[in-house]
Amino acid sequence: MPELRKDPFTDRWVIIATDRAKRPSDFRFSASEKGKEECVFCGGHENETPPEVFAIRTAGEPNAPGWDVRVFPNMYPALRTEGDIDGGNVGMCDMMNGIGAHEVIVETPDHSKELVDLDVVDIKKVLVAYRERINDLGRDVRFKYVLVFKNHGKDAGASLQHSHSQLIATPITPKRVKEELQVAREYHESRGRCVFCDYIEQETRLFGDRLIREDENFVALAPFASSFPFEVWILPKRHSPYFVSMSDEEMEGFAVMLKDVLNRIRVVLNDPPFNYVLHIAPFRRPKADCCETREEYHWHLEITPRMTKLAGFELGSGFNINPTPPEIAAEMLRGA
Amino acid sequence: MPELRKDPFTDRWVIIATDRAKRPSDFRFSASEKGKEECVFCGGHENETPPEVFAIRTAGEPNAPGWDVRVFPNMYPALRTEGDIDGGNVGMCDMMNGIGAHEVIVETPDHSKELVDLDVVDIKKVLVAYRERINDLGRDVRFKYVLVFKNHGKDAGASLQHSHSQLIATPITPKRVKEELQVAREYHESRGRCVFCDYIEQETRLFGDRLIREDENFVALAPFASSFPFEVWILPKRHSPYFVSMSDEEMEGFAVMLKDVLNRIRVVLNDPPFNYVLHIAPFRRPKADCCETREEYHWHLEITPRMTKLAGFELGSGFNINPTPPEIAAEMLRGA
Numbered sequence: 001m002p003e004l005r006k007d008p009f010t011d012r013w014v015i016i017a018t019d020r021a022k023r024p025s026d027f028r029f030s031a032s033e034k035g036k037e038e039c040v041f042c043g044g045h046e047n048e049t050p051p052e053v054f055a056i057r058t059a060g061e062p063n064a065p066g067w068d069v070r071v072f073p074n075m076y077p078a079l080r081t082e083g084d085i086d087g088g089n090v091g092m093c094d095m096m097n098g099i100g101a102h103e104v105i106v107e108t109p110d111h112s113k114e115l116v117d118l119d120v121v122d123i124k125k126v127l128v129a130y131r132e133r134i135n136d137l138g139r140d141v142r143f144k145y146v147l148v149f150k151n152h153g154k155d156a157g158a159s160l161q162h163s164h165s166q167l168i169a170t171p172i173t174p175k176r177v178k179e180e181l182q183v184a185r186e187y188h189e190s191r192g193r194c195v196f197c198d199y200i201e202q203e204t205r206l207f208g209d210r211l212i213r214e215d216e217n218f219v220a221l222a223p224f225a226s227s228f229p230f231e232v233w234i235l236p237k238r239h240s241p242y243f244v245s246m247s248d249e250e251m252e253g254f255a256v257m258l259k260d261v262l263n264r265i266r267v268v269l270n271d272p273p274f275n276y277v278l279h280i281a282p283f284r285r286p287k288a289d290c291c292e293t294r295e296e297y298h299w300h301l302e303i304t305p306r307m308t309k310l311a312g313f314e315l316g317s318g319f320n321i322n323p324t325p326p327e328i329a330a331e332m333l334r335g336a
Numbered sequence: 337m338p339e340l341r342k343d344p345f346t347d348r349w350v351i352i353a354t355d356r357a358k359r360p361s362d363f364r365f366s367a368s369e370k371g372k373e374e375c376v377f378c379g380g381h382e383n384e385t386p387p388e389v390f391a392i393r394t395a396g397e398p399n400a401p402g403w404d405v406r407v408f409p410n411m412y413p414a415l416r417t418e419g420d421i422d423g424g425n426v427g428m429c430d431m432m433n434g435i436g437a438h439e440v441i442v443e444t445p446d447h448s449k450e451l452v453d454l455d456v457v458d459i460k461k462v463l464v465a466y467r468e469r470i471n472d473l474g475r476d477v478r479f480k481y482v483l484v485f486k487n488h489g490k491d492a493g494a495s496l497q498h499s500h501s502q503l504i505a506t507p508i509t510p511k512r513v514k515e516e517l518q519v520a521r522e523y524h525e526s527r528g529r530c531v532f533c534d535y536i537e538q539e540t541r542l543f544g545d546r547l548i549r550e551d552e553n554f555v556a557l558a559p560f561a562s563s564f565p566f567e568v569w570i571l572p573k574r575h576s577p578y579f580v581s582m583s584d585e586e587m588e589g590f591a592v593m594l595k596d597v598l599n600r601i602r603v604v605l606n607d608p609p610f611n612y613v614l615h616i617a618p619f620r621r622p623k624a625d626c627c628e629t630r631e632e633y634h635w636h637l638e639i640t641p642r643m644t645k646l647a648g649f650e651l652g653s654g655f656n657i658n659p660t661p662p663e664i665a666a667e668m669l670r671g672a
Contacts, residue, residue, distance in 0.1 A: 002415055002434025004508065012511055015434060017414045078353045078649075078657045079338055091538040092531075093560040098338025098351060149648030157647025166649070172340065174653030175348055195428075202427040224429040277652030302652070310646055311493025312485030313414075313502070316613030316638070317510030321414045 003325075007225035008195060010179050014225045015321045022229060022323040024269050024332070027307035030154045034111070034161040041162035043067070043109025050075060053103065054132055056125045068122055069129045070106045077102035078168060085142050085171050101137055101146075101169040105129050106162065114163050115150070116262040123255040126165065130278065131244045131251075133167060138283045143169040145177060145282045148243075153273025156306040173282045180279065181297055188296040194239050196298030209327045212334050213260060217253040220261045222326035222333070228304040229324035230269060232261055232333065241281035241297035261303065264336040269305055276303040339661075343561035344531060346515050350561045351657045358565060358659040360605050360668070363643035366490045370447070370497040377498035379403070379445025386411060389439065390468055392461045404458055405465045406442045413438035414504060421478050421507050437473055437482075437505040441465050442498065450499050451486070452598040459591040462501065466614065467580045467587075469503055474619045479505040481513060481618045484579075489609025492642040509618045516615065517633055524632040530575050532634030545663045548670050549596060553589040556597045558662035558669070564640040565660035566605060568597055568669065577617035577633040597639065600672040605641055612639040 003016045040048040046063045050073045060066025073081070079100025087096045107115050107126045115123065130148050137146050146169040151158040173181075187195035203210055203221050212220040212232060220234045234257055236250065246254065265274065278301055281294040314320050339352045376384040382399045386409045396402025409417070415436025423432045443451050443462045451459065466484050473482050486501040487494040509517075523531035539546055539557050548556040548568060556570045570593055572586065582590065601610065614637055617630040650656050 001419075002413075004415075004432040004434050006430040008429050013508055015414050017434070077338075078351050079340075083337075090560060091542055092534060093344050094342040096340040098340050098353070147649060147652050149652055151647045155645070157645035157650075168649055168653075170653070172349055174655055176652065176654035179654075198428060206427055224426060275648035275651055277648050279652070304651065309491070309493035311487045312611035312613050313483060313504055314493075315611055315640065316483050316485055316512065316615070317504075317506070318512035318515075319506075319510055 005225040007223070007227075008199065009183055010176070011183060012225070012227075013319045014227050015319060016226075016325050017321050017323045018325055024230075026323075027229070027269070027272070029273055029307050036111075038111055039160065039162050041104075041106045041160060041164060042111045046070075049104075054129060054136070056128065065109070067109060069125045070109070071103055071129055071133055072106075074102040074104050074166065079170070096171060099142055099171050101140075101143070101167070103133060103167050105133070105148075105165040105167065107165060108163055111162055114152070115165075116259060116266055118259070120252065120255045120259055123259055124252055127246075127251050127255055127258075130165070130167070131246070134244050134280070137167075137169045140169070141285070142171055143283065144173045144285070145170050146280075147174065147177075148278040148280075150274075150276045152275070153271075153306070156273035156275050158273075177279070177282065181281070181294075184296040184298070194296060194298050196235060196300065197239050200235055200237060210330045212264070212330050213257065215253065215257065217250050218257045220257055222330040224326065226322055226324075226326040226329065227320040229307055229322055230265060230272075230305045230329045230333065231322075231326070232265065232303045232329075233300055234258065234261060234303070235298065235300040239298055241294045241299060243278055243280045243299045258301070261333075264333045265303065265305060267336045268332050269307070272305040272307055274303060274305045276301055341561040343559070343563075344535065345519055346512070347519060348561070348563075349655045350563050351655060352562075352661050353657050353659045354661055360566075362659075363565070363605070363608070365609055365643050372447075374447055375496065375498050377440075377442045377496060377500060378447045382406075385440075390465060390472070392464065401445070403445060405461045406445070407439055407465055407469055408442075410438040410440050410502065415506070432507060435478055435507050437476075437479070437503070439469060439503050441469070441484075441501040441503065443501065444499055447498050450488070452595060452602055454595070456588065456591045456595055459595055460588055463587050463591055463594075466501070466503070467582070470580050470616070473503075473505045476505070477621070478507055479619065480509045480621070481506050482616075483510065483513075484614040484616075486610075486612045488611070489607075489642070492609035492611050494609075513615070513618065517617070517630075520632040520634070530632060530634050532571060532636065533575050536571055536573060546666045548600065548666050549593065551589065551593065553586050554593045556593055558666040560662060562658055562660075562662040562665065563656040565643055565658055566601065566608075566641045566665045566669065567658075567662070568601065568639045568665075569636055570594065570597060570639070571634065571636040575634055577630045577635060579614055579616045579635045594637070597669075600669045601639065601641060603672045604668050605643070608641045608643055610639060610641045612637055 043065045052072045054071040055067045056069045057067040079098045085099050148167045150165040210222045280299045281297040379401045388408045390407040391403040392405045393403040415434045421435050482505040484503045546558045616635045617633040
């Protein structure tokens with residue numbers, strides 16, 4: 001019997017189509033074919049990209065080889081940094097000019113390596129780059145939010161195969177983020193607790209069938225209402241709305257957990273396309289929107305393998321059909 | 337300069353990335369490769385599918401050849417029809433058993449034809465099948481909504497290539513539908529008018545640059561905040577929340593408009609993958625949810641070519657990046 005499950009964090013429903021229960025080998029997707037030739041993201045090609053805005057380097061000048069992680073503006077930005085925010089309308093429709101920031105975080109100068117292949121110390125450098133860019137963009141009062149994400153593989157929307165993440169800073173808090181903030185605030189108002197903290201407690205203490213890995217500071221689990229097969233969330237046990245609040249020790253722990261989880265996904269699903277998205281609270285601002293709470297929020301990372309297509313039903317309804325129950329996904333990922 | 341545009345019907349923002357403005361030839365997608373062999377949806381293979389629940393036939397018995405349109409339960413249903421609705425919880429998480437209906441509407445017995453190839457009289461039969469199934473499923477009080485949709489091409493989620501639509505009846509009104517209903521209600525409360533009627537008026541009388549085609553009863557336009565490149569909506573000029581309220585004459589007019597628009601999309605984009613979704617009000621029920629208004633809603637069809645991938649940013653933010661401004665899309669579709 002299929003099940004309808006409600007995500008307690010967004011009030012979205014998901015159809016867990018148990019009758020179609022799929023094993024990893026049932027999914028078909030385009031393999032991530034990476035050419036061997038060097039590309040503009042490779043070490044030594046720094047002059048073929050826009051000038052860097054951040055880098056962690058062991059040698060060399062800015063925009064020269066010697067870096068481990070390097071951040072620069074996207075060459076084809078979805079939003080532009082120059083100018084003041086200017087709104088207007090076209091009849092009854094609202095619009096704004098497309099002010100924002102769109103940056104690329106190249107995770108390694110080595111074309112042949114994926115994020116999961118890096119040593120923990122190098123994955124931590126990628127996380128430090130996220131933190132520094134979030135902090136820097138937060139100083140720009142035009143921006144309300146920055147979404148940090150990674151697309152791996154063609155079916156997950158990656159157009160360049162060299163291992164990289166991206167971020168887009170927006171002058172508007174995205175709707176999905178607002179929805180999560182709203183739920184966290186309402187839960188906190190009625191119960192005085194964080195909905196994510198309660199959920200971590202439930203999944204680690206009361207149940208264990210969706211748990212993938214747990215250590216001192218982090219937990220990795222298959223969420224109860226997974227929208228995608230083999231979806232995994234990594235949540236910090238310490239309540240905080242902000243990724244940037246992590247201590248050095250916590251960040252190292254997060255790097256360990258991220259490498260481990262990405263490796264499990266790669267092994268079980270044979271290097272599937274995936275996205276991950278950092279879910280964090282909007283920037284602190286003196287005049288916040290009414291519905292933008294922050295302190296009740298709990299940052300986390302959502303990793304979604306992309307082996308199913310979003311088709312008419314998903315687009316039209318907003319609820320996904322997931323053919324793999326998260327309990328089965330968790331069991332397989334635990335065993336990897 | 338890119339633009340941020342707000343969809344007045346859902347309060348979602350879209351990035352219209354004018355700097356990346358794409359022409360039809362810039363998109364890459366899997367061509368819809370249809371094998372020549374007959375399949376289970378073909379005329380003569382009726383005994384290889386579940387028994388039909390509806391058909392329009394010129395000859396023959398049920399479940400035998402002689403039909404023009406044929407409807408039967410999906411062989412791999414996302415939801416099951418048998419049983420009573422039963423809810424429960426897993427700790428703090430809500431769930432329901434997966435009661436619903438999932439049906440396939442085969443649009444022609446001829447494997448070689450697409451919906452757009454059919455004569456208007458035969459397209460109208462497909463629309464009649466939608467109407468009859470919506471009416472029939474509406475009598476089942478377990479269902480709150482039925483979503484009618486079509487996936488064409490692999491990149492749009494079609495797994496079988498024989499021309500068909502699907503419907504899924506759900507025991508919950510989907511979140512995206514609720515959002516549209518809410519906006520329609522609020523607009524009506526504050527202005528006393530329908531937001532869709534006002535929008536049609538604006539796009540046909542005040543502006544014309546997003547208009548694709550207009551006739552006595554229908555209008556086809558590229559919506560101001562198109563989420564996908566070359567997105568097209570077909571809206572009836574006569575206000576009604578219900579697709580099933582169309583007169584015979586209106587339904588024929590809708591078939592004419594649908595054939596014309598699908599043909600323009602096929603010509604301009606070279607047979608792209610696409611989804612379409614019928615947006616209608618939920619079923620009338622004695623005890624409606626507070627947020628489920630009906631009469632202020634205005635049914636319409638949303639057609640979304642699928643030449644871009646939904647990647648990390650879109651999943652995490654809920655706002656899409658559309659590289660083709662709707663004014664350019666409309667101009668090309670008008671000229672086809």
